[in-house]
Amino acid sequence: MRNVLLFIFFCISTLCAQDSLEVSALPLDTAVSLKAETFIGVDSYNNFYYVKDRALYKKSKDKTIQFSDLRLGAISTVDLLNPLLITVFYAETNTAVILDNTLNEITRVNFNAIENFRNVSHARTASDRRLWIFNTDLQRLELFDYQNNRVDSNFTPQPDIAVELASDFNTCWVLTENNLYHYNQYGSLLEKLPATSLANIAVLDESLFGIQDKKLYIRTKQSASWQEIKNLPQDTKAFYLKAGNLYLYRSEKISTYTLKLPKS
Incomplete structure (x- = not known):
């Protein structure tokens, strides 16, 4: 009888531990x-x-503003880490x-024209x-000071090229x-x-996110493995993370969710 009770206790503890590490999403009543x-x-x-159409747009309730420079070609990425x-x-x-919060240009860095040219x-x-x-050219990540046109930190060269970067102010992931x-x-390192x-990787509070087969996955700091986020639609095209909220773009609509993350 004692062995049976121990076995039941072990099963319950395991299920509780798994549940505590599970990441789920709660939809909010907002869609834009x-x-x-x-x-x-x-x-x-x-x-x-x-x-859209080689331009970056910022849309508020009252107005929409834009930035574009068609001479530069198509926009590859936009980083809103610091708005x-x-x-x-x-x-x-x-x-x-580099743009300010009204999409006016502050400065631009032409890596073709700077000293120690780099691709x-x-x-x-x-x-x-x-x-x-x-x-x-050197197959490596660099931390570049664009005010002084210099590299502040050198990183060890890698055997293959970057597919994507995901970063916060102090760390960077290279896929x-x-x-x-x-x-x-x-x-x-x-x-x-x-x-x-996975693609479209992003970082929030030391957790790493990415899309695979239009499903959103997370790798938390508590777990070394990737897991699918529960309670989300299965046709995610793009996402963004801000202040604990998850924004999904699908079917020409932005839906907002709150994330239930494991406790530290």
Whole structure:
């Protein structure tokens, strides 16, 4: 009898532990119509950012403003990590443009024209007016100070090129065909994982998110494995994370969810 009770207790404990690590989403009663080629994200004032016809748009309740420079080609990525210093990257012309919160240009970095020319495949916002960039000439991540046109941190070269970058101010994930690398701002490799088939990776509070087969997955800091987020629709095209909220873009609508994450 004692063994049976111990077995039941073990099963209950295991189920509770699994449930405590499960990530789920709770839908909120909000849905916004949006016709966009690429949904970028949302800021703290519920302004929506998206790309359409080679232009970046910022849409509020009252008005819509835009930034475009057709000479630079198609927009590759837009980073809203700091809405006061928005990074718009054009891989076609090797150029990053930094915008303020009214989409006026602050500065632009033409990597073709700077000293120590470099070919850049990706650019993301970092801290202190710097950019995370992937230098394809040297096959490595770099932390680039665009105010002083210098590289602040050098990283170890990688055997394969970057497919995507996901970052916050202090760390950066580099996804390649074979591996997923995690670096800090000082050039140290924190983690190296086998690559997955996930795309559209993003970071929030040390958790990593990505889409596979139109489903959203998460790798939390409590777990080394990827898991599908429960209670979400199965046709996710794009997503954005802000202040604990998850914004999904699907069927020309933005739906908002709150995430139930494991406790630290």
